[in-house]
Amino acid sequence: MIGRIRAIALNTFREAIRDKVLLTLIVFAVLVMASAKVIQPLALGEEQKVVQDLGLAALTLFCVLIAVLVGGRLVYKEVEKRTIYIVLAKPVRRWEFIVGKYFGLMTVLAASVAVMGAAFYAILLLTGVPLSAYPLIAMVMTVFQLAILTAVAILFSTFVTPIASAVFTFAVYLVGHLTRDLRLLAAMSPSPVIKALSQFLYYVLPNLSNFNVRGEVVHGVALDPGALVLSALYALVYAATLLLVAVAAFSRRDF
Amino acid sequence: MSTLDAPVVETRRLNRVYRSGFGVKLVPALIDLDLEIESGEVFGFLGPNGAGKTSLIKILMGLSRPTSGEVTVFGRPPRDAATKSRVGFLPESPYFYEYLTAREFLRLAARLTNVPDGEAGDRAQSLLRLVGMEDAADLQMRGYSRGMLQRIGIAQALIADPEFIVLDEPMGGLDPVGRKEFRDIIYNLRERGKTVFFSTHILSDVEMICDRVGIIIAGRLVNVGRLSEILTREVESYEVAVDGVTGKYRKAFERVGRQVIRSGETLLVTVRNEEEVDRVMAIAREAGARIQSLVPRRRTLEDHFMQYVQKQDEGVS
Numbered sequence: 001m002i003g004r005i006r007a008i009a010l011n012t013f014r015e016a017i018r019d020k021v022l023l024t025l026i027v028f029a030v031l032v033m034a035s036a037k038v039i040q041p042l043a044l045g046e047e048q049k050v051v052q053d054l055g056l057a058a059l060t061l062f063c064v065l066i067a068v069l070v071g072g073r074l075v076y077k078e079v080e081k082r083t084i085y086i087v088l089a090k091p092v093r094r095w096e097f098i099v100g101k102y103f104g105l106m107t108v109l110a111a112s113v114a115v116m117g118a119a120f121y122a123i124l125l126l127t128g129v130p131l132s133a134y135p136l137i138a139m140v141m142t143v144f145q146l147a148i149l150t151a152v153a154i155l156f157s158t159f160v161t162p163i164a165s166a167v168f169t170f171a172v173y174l175v176g177h178l179t180r181d182l183r184l185l186a187a188m189s190p191s192p193v194i195k196a197l198s199q200f201l202y203y204v205l206p207n208l209s210n211f212n213v214r215g216e217v218v219h220g221v222a223l224d225p226g227a228l229v230l231s232a233l234y235a236l237v238y239a240a241t242l243l244l245v246a247v248a249a250f251s252r253r254d255f
Numbered sequence: 256m257s258t259l260d261a262p263v264v265e266t267r268r269l270n271r272v273y274r275s276g277f278g279v280k281l282v283p284a285l286i287d288l289d290l291e292i293e294s295g296e297v298f299g300f301l302g303p304n305g306a307g308k309t310s311l312i313k314i315l316m317g318l319s320r321p322t323s324g325e326v327t328v329f330g331r332p333p334r335d336a337a338t339k340s341r342v343g344f345l346p347e348s349p350y351f352y353e354y355l356t357a358r359e360f361l362r363l364a365a366r367l368t369n370v371p372d373g374e375a376g377d378r379a380q381s382l383l384r385l386v387g388m389e390d391a392a393d394l395q396m397r398g399y400s401r402g403m404l405q406r407i408g409i410a411q412a413l414i415a416d417p418e419f420i421v422l423d424e425p426m427g428g429l430d431p432v433g434r435k436e437f438r439d440i441i442y443n444l445r446e447r448g449k450t451v452f453f454s455t456h457i458l459s460d461v462e463m464i465c466d467r468v469g470i471i472i473a474g475r476l477v478n479v480g481r482l483s484e485i486l487t488r489e490v491e492s493y494e495v496a497v498d499g500v501t502g503k504y505r506k507a508f509e510r511v512g513r514q515v516i517r518s519g520e521t522l523l524v525t526v527r528n529e530e531e532v533d534r535v536m537a538i539a540r541e542a543g544a545r546i547q548s549l550v551p552r553r554r555t556l557e558d559h560f561m562q563y564v565q566k567q568d569e570g571v572s
Contacts (some may be wrong), residue, residue: 007368091336091369254313
């Protein structure tokens with residue numbers, strides 16, 4: 001079982017790193033981080049914060065794009081190109097396939113965070129910002145956020161086209177950062193329909209703002225370790241639940 | 256029934272219906288299909304395009320489920336991982352991970368079929384040799400021709416040394432040399448006691464290598480049997496080619512022959528038995544015409560096949 005899941009994950013990893021999309025996104029992310037050097041003079045004494053803020057924002061955004069663009073076609077492409085016939089005719093259980101794909105993409109994302117993180121520290125060094133381990137916390141929280149988004153992308157990828165999957169997953173990402181507003185909307189709206197709908201979305205959509213600790217990191221505000229651990233656990237449970245739904249949908253499919 | 260003495264494949268009243276046109280229209284792909292495949296035989300599954308060959312194969316591979324009826328492979332449900340570990344499969348016009356090299360792909364196939372890591376490299380190498388792909392083994396498969404993909408497809412199907420090998424249109428994309436090599440691979444598998452099931456619409460493949468044949472037309476299995484049973488060895492008809500026939504005598508030939516076709520100066524007269532041949536000869540002598548050839552015709556698999564296809568067409572129209 002572990003051997004088969006690892007083989008599928010390794011294959012997913014290989015596919016991503018031999019694809020131009022991943023390389024392009026990483027190069028762009030590093031370019032955006034490096035652009036801090038250009039806008040530094042405009043920062044009026046806040047240079048250090050601007051460089052860190054921009055760098056961490058670019059890292060998160062481009063990793064989200066990788067999860068959305070690569071993850072969105074992960075399962076769909078195998079069905080469309082019929083490579084799935086080869087895999088599922090072998091003694092591979094359908095859940096092993098989905099889980100293998102998930103871990104493959106998570107490995108790609110963890111590696112991307114590592115590469116972009118190294119670039120981030122290199123740019124701090126070049127711009128003369130004192131180095132600290134604090135931004136690492138923001139990066140780790142990004143990985144947990146990606147754990148949820150990758151599961152969302154894979155779930156969509158089992159039944160819609162890559163473009164639709166990418167759009168839906170990105171929408172989940174955007175709305176996921178606004179869930180507190182959804183709750184506020186539910187409380188304040190006079191319409192019972194909007195109330196019910198925003199309440200429903202608040203409970204169903206992932207609360208991704210918990211994973212955004214960039215502000216605290218950049219401004220050196222202390223983080224609550226308990227809240228971070230809770231967020232990490234939340235990510236694992238949420239992702240596992242989505243994968244269960246994806247496996248259930250995928251197991252029922254005929255090819 | 257224990258799984259030991261179960262047939263390799265057994266289907267009972269198997270039906271598969273697809274929905275089309277927004278799920279309103281039902282299209283039957285397999286209709287009440289009963290089939291048994293015994294251990295150690297090479298079974299050719301013959302049918303025109305769209306007859307339901309791939310639908311059955313997908314069910315046998317656990318890729319899709321029947322709408323109704325029963326199906327077992329080695330006495331167990333096809334989707335069981337334990338069943339699948341005994342089966343090798345080559346899909347129709349295979350398309351593999353183009354970013355992998357053939358060697359990497361075979362190693363992946365080995366891992367997915369639980370071949371121990373220590374053995375995977377050797378197996379991949381010997382299969383690359385078997386299918387004649389050693390030279391291109393370390394190139395990414397995106398540059399491969401259809402024939403090369405087909406060869407790698409066969410290699411990956413055999414990676415776990417399966418007992419039952421299912422090949423969907425395996426001869427597609429192969430040149431004559433490739434077809435010959437492929438037939439040799441099947442002969443070799445049969446000698447080693449493997450069971451082979453392959454679908455094709457190319458009749459000569461079947462005549463050369465199959466022990467038994469099943470003919471499927473429009474979702475129905477219309478005939479299953481040993482080739483020797485399906486193909487009678489006796490002469491079915493005679494074809495007499497006569498030259499220099501004038502209009503008057505042509506009528507006389509038409510009265511005797513089952514079928515009379517004019518081809519340039521030659522009249523092709525088909526008759527059923529030797530008596531009728533004698534009568535054709537007599538008319539020819541009387542007409543002063545010349546007998547160019549006399550060919551006894553045996554029923555070929557193609558005749559059988561065409562007969563079923565025609566019946567089906569008549570049924571539809």
